[in-house]
Amino acid sequence: MAKTYDFLFKLLLIGDSGVGKTCILVRFSEDAFNSTFISTIGIDFKIRTVDIEGKKIKLQIWDTAGQERFRTITTAYYRGAMGIMLVYDVTNEKSFDNIRNWIRNIEENAAADVEKMILGNKCDLEESRVVSRERGQLLAEEHQVKFMETSAKSGQNVETAFLNLAKDIKNKMDRRNPGDDMGTSQSNVHVTAGDSSGSGGGCAC
């Protein structure tokens, strides 16, 4: 059977309610945007396959509800994630502050060396912006993760962010399993203590 993809990566979107996680996801998977706010219920995921360095990477991107009431459910999904996007809203200070909490959530629930990235969404709303780019950048560096500002509405950086994250994951995978190009992994290869390379690179907003 023809292979339709080479790898499957599982990503996760977390962040406060209303920051735009679902919009980011919809923008990425369907290239669409709906300005009406429809709160995500529980959990959902979408799929999109992308090309990274010649390999087809199927991305299964989980979209969590930001609302507190769904917290228990959504937390359960951290574990399986290979990459996590922490999203805040540049026009919402609180959501930015909460990033720390989200990071803690990750530490408590997700894999130790999960790839992370912080996204400052809604960067198209310049007039309402309250979190500067620099602050976001700083925060990301603090935690040694990458940072980007995005706008689901305009589409800015959405694709880049995901591709970037996926690339990081792929790189990590490649590093662990050199010479494996069949989409499988060498089980007998050295297990290096994970070297997390997710440290903040420049954002490309």
Added chain:
Amino acid sequence: MATSAPVTAGDRDSSEGYRSLVDPAEIFTYFTEKAWDVPQIIGSFSLLKDKLGIDKEAYGVSLYHSLKSKLTHWKAKTLWELLDKKVQLNEYKNQKACQGTSVCVVGCGPVGMRFAIEAALLGCDIVVVEKRPYFSRNNVLHLWPFTIDDLKRLGAKKFYGQFCAGSLDHISIRSLQSILLKTSLMFGVRIYFGIEFVKIKEPGGGRAWHADFLPSNHPLNDIDFSVLVGAEGKNSRIPGFDRKELRAKLALAITANFINHRTQDEAAVQEISGVAFIFNQKFFKDLREDTGIDLENIVYYRDDTHYFIMTAKKDSLLDKGVLIKDYPDVQQLLAPSNRNMKKMCEYAIEAADWSTELPQLDFAMNHKGQPDVDLFDFTSIYQAEYAARAVSRDDTDLLICLVGDSLVQPFWPQGTGCARGFLSAMDAAWMVRGFGEGRKVLELLAERESLFQRLTQTKPDNLSKKFAAYTIDPRTRYPNLNIGIVKPANVKQLYDFDGELDLTPPSPQATPPQPPPPLATPPLATPVNNNVSLAPPEITPTKLTPSKPKTTPSITTPNVTTPPNDIGSKATPTSTTPAIETTPKGTPTITPKRVAPPPPKPLRKTPSRPINQAGQVTRALYGTPESDKVLADKQVIMKWFKEELKDYPNLRINDLARSFRDGMVLCSLIHHYNPTIIPQFSSLSSGNQMTNNKLAFSLLEKHFNIPQLIKPSEMNDPDRLTLFTYLSSVYETFLNLEPLPLASVTSSGATPSSGSKKGKLMRKLSRKNSKSLLSVSPADSWGTDTNSLRRSLSPNKKEQKSRREKKEKVQETIKEKEEKETTPPPAKGGAAATGTETNAKSKGQSGQGPNTPKSAPNVQKTGPRPISTFGSPAVASDICFFCEKKVYLMEKMSANNVFFHRNCFRCSHCNSQLNLGNFAMSKGENGAPGKFFCKPHYRQLFMANPEAINYARSQPEKDKSLSPPPTSPSQSNLPPISEDEVAPAAPNSVVPKDDEEVIEARERKRTLTQKFSDMFRRRSSRSSSKSPSPEKTVPKPKKDENPILYEAPPTPPEESPVTTPTTTKPTITPSVEVTPDTTSSSPFRKRSTKIRGRSGTTPPPRSDGAQHLLNSKKRRGQASLVRPIIAVQDEEDDIAVSERQKQQERFREAQEIQREMSQIELQYEEFEEIAREIEQNLRDAEGTEQEDNFMRAWLNLVSERNALVRRTADLSLQMKLFGLEDRQYELQKEMRELQEKETEENGDEPDPNFERLLEELVEVVQERDQIIQQVESDRVRELDEQAAEEEMMNHRFGEGDSPSRRSATMPVEGGGGGKKERKDKRTSWWPW
């Protein structure tokens, strides 16, 4: 005039009142807003021109400019501004792009006019001829989003108020025509109504290309043109365009139009944008039970009329007297003499009445003055072979092209007609533009064909979303377009050229040829010729009138496309180019005109061709290199056996028949592999032939997934072919296995083709192709595969939790699952073997979410006690369980060790067709097989087990109304029928008992074909083609562990021949189908309730809603119509609109899949035919040199079929996903509403309903995830196998350990040796 015109209603004017108007502005208003049929539109336009002093003869866009300059009041101005944007598009080069090109369009339907508009904007001299003198079609078309946008940009808002509303998605043909007519007129298109095109005339005698028209004295006969566009619809009379036909199962549709009195009551009735059987079985079942009307699908649109279209099953039509007599030939069947109009009217009324609550149902009149109801056959979907041709005579070119329905027959369930029609019009216009610019004809034709290919694959979601940017330039519409995919060299045959063809590559600046003489201006304007007494043609498209007889070459599936998120192995289907014949590796040339790889295209079903077509067999004989290898080595297999069993001294292996007779060889093999599973080995003796064989076969089946092909009793004198096949599958299987048992089980076990030799190539081929054509285990013939999955995920029965605790369970199970993933797979025999595999699978799935294993219910399985208990001679596997007649392998199916004709496999209660994915069996005496039922009836009749928590938990029937107990049996806790039974089926069904010895004296030869057929059936019934082990086979998520009850395949009751495409696949249906709960159809009820709510009232509280709905038939009918369109009257609701669109999109995709499934079914039947023939030949040729040939052919067939299986599996996965997504959507909506209510009521405690819904939602998401995981596991496993095999190859050739070995058995270091399952190894780089 008005009297013969069909009824229009409302404020649209059918009178002649306009004639008295004087003020141009008023006339303009009348023209744009009021005029609604041909006479009024044209009449008022003429009047307008008159009053404005515009030359009657003016035509072309200059007319538009004149209008613009003279009509300057504000209303007109807004229209000009809008239209200007179009007029001024670059592509038209200010209407100079095609200056001097004369175009004649035949047919003034929506597409014809749409094209004409483009042509006018390009600056062509354009005329349109139309046979009918007025608009006569009431039917309603579905509109795609881009079409709506397109029409708006043509001024539709001005002409048709509904375009201003946000939620329009359909329009009556008449309205559409009106809109386009008005725009056309304004752009100076000259349209001649009541003129009939007769034929094309070649240049000569001073004329260029022209045509004959009736009446023959009409000035049109004097015009020359250089482009002819056929827009006549189905009955195109443009010569030279062959049609390809795709025949599927008989599909009959009834359309009906009822008068829309536009009362409030009528407006309140919800539209039905299409209810597919797959999504709403209960609805259709109820309908059938209540009325005898058996439909596959129904659509209701409200427009000028109440428009209904429904796909009806033939038998139902016969039963209700709509059709008088049954004929095998469709033409005869649907002949007017065989129809009872009165009954047809009644049928339509009854169906309409039952499914909506329309207060009144009065038929609208058609153009003949009769009730507008019709019956048509859309069994065949045809498609023109080419979109355009060119002929050159006398140095003059004529470009001929088709647009609209002539090009591609619309498939109404998918609503493709208008959209594709418009696209084709634009594509054609693009070509004409090129023509006018002087580009080379061949280039243009090639381009056109590339676009045509693209067109046939078009769906709403693979078009550019920037609708506003659409122009005739195809690149603005088709993303990822490869406009050069068809080369000029490929289309040489489309250019009929007297001289030499110049094939030099196109140069950017081609010198334009001498433009043909401009179209002579016809003297007449376009008054309707009321005196033309042309009998209006048939509305009903019953007859296909292809330009060539139906047996045209290849068939393609116009609508097959890669779904957006590819599940599995779907390659992007190529196209409709029949000429291209690549036969890639492994694709046999049985179907001569097939293009490239999967998805496989259905074979042409040549209706009454006798089977013994030498041609077919011969074709099949041309094998592929791989199949040659296959044949090669009986010797090899024998050697292998010898080698493997060299330590077993008592065996004599000299051949592949007699040596195996006593069964010791196989037993020894098993013992050699894993002694623990055959503990009695030491006590076996060669004399107990029967015992030994029985044991061997059953063990091989159970543990290694090698399905039995031959009966133990037949081993005395086995059919050599069968035995050989069996042994080669044994060989194949064991070859792929690790030597040690712990390595667990059957890797792929897939022994695709018979007698396959072990070329690496062949193995690859087989693996790729058929994964286990043969490795279907009877275990799974039981009902749904969920079982397997369920078993796999929770091999140990877990205690059952109440629904209330489920939420916590969610958390728990996540943790559990984590833990499980680190426990070693038990290497027990028997169920464990499968369990292992399946455990593996579950571990392999590092699914993100919680695994909510539900315990297997305690229902008794039907012991697969054979046949002997029956006591009748009907004990052999080739006697049908039902009818007790002989069953040939081809048509054979089996379930639970019971064999029968595919057609006999019916529910004892309702006689509906069953299939391996949807059946249940009750137990008879002594565990003998009892009776078979369809699931719903089984539940109804055997609501035995209250502890069957699986179902107790949550049918949506119970419907979120936690407390109230189900009212009707069908709603009760359903005993988990088959799902459960599958599990034990493995151990049970396989263990032969002594009774079997009694079997029967009669040794009927089971043909190999039959056996394969059997396997195939079972295989396909389990959908996933890739997984080897029985349960693993199915990517079925533990659906049945979930409270959400999903019916298996969406194909329950089905009379064999009559299934319409929309029904889906009959027996072939992989059991994986998940139809969002059908039995309950409650989600749909809910939705409709909500819809009502939306119309202003709050939805009634859930708890009694369900009951209430349950009780009322009507309501139930309506309620269970899942997809009611949000009432058009609603205020623009962005979310709703986009959600609905998505929904519809899913629906349409589902339809597509269903259609494809049914096509596959058809193809399968063809295979059967061919296979029978081949087999016959094969047997006759046994021992001769011919044998190889036929064997080759046989293998080809097999691999072909395997491709189908895969495809089926993919499709069913997709369907499942759709169902799940749909369900998820439903749940979300409902929950949102609850949430709103909650906030309103300010309650502190969360609504328990909400919690429950949430659980369900999570489960649905989980299920979706499961599918993804499954696909991933399969992928990984395949790689594993490849790796293992490579290693083995290396090993064999003494290369030692290759550095790249990725043996499946290598312990993972990271997780501790042996802890991680093989599957995990694939992702072992990831710690989870």
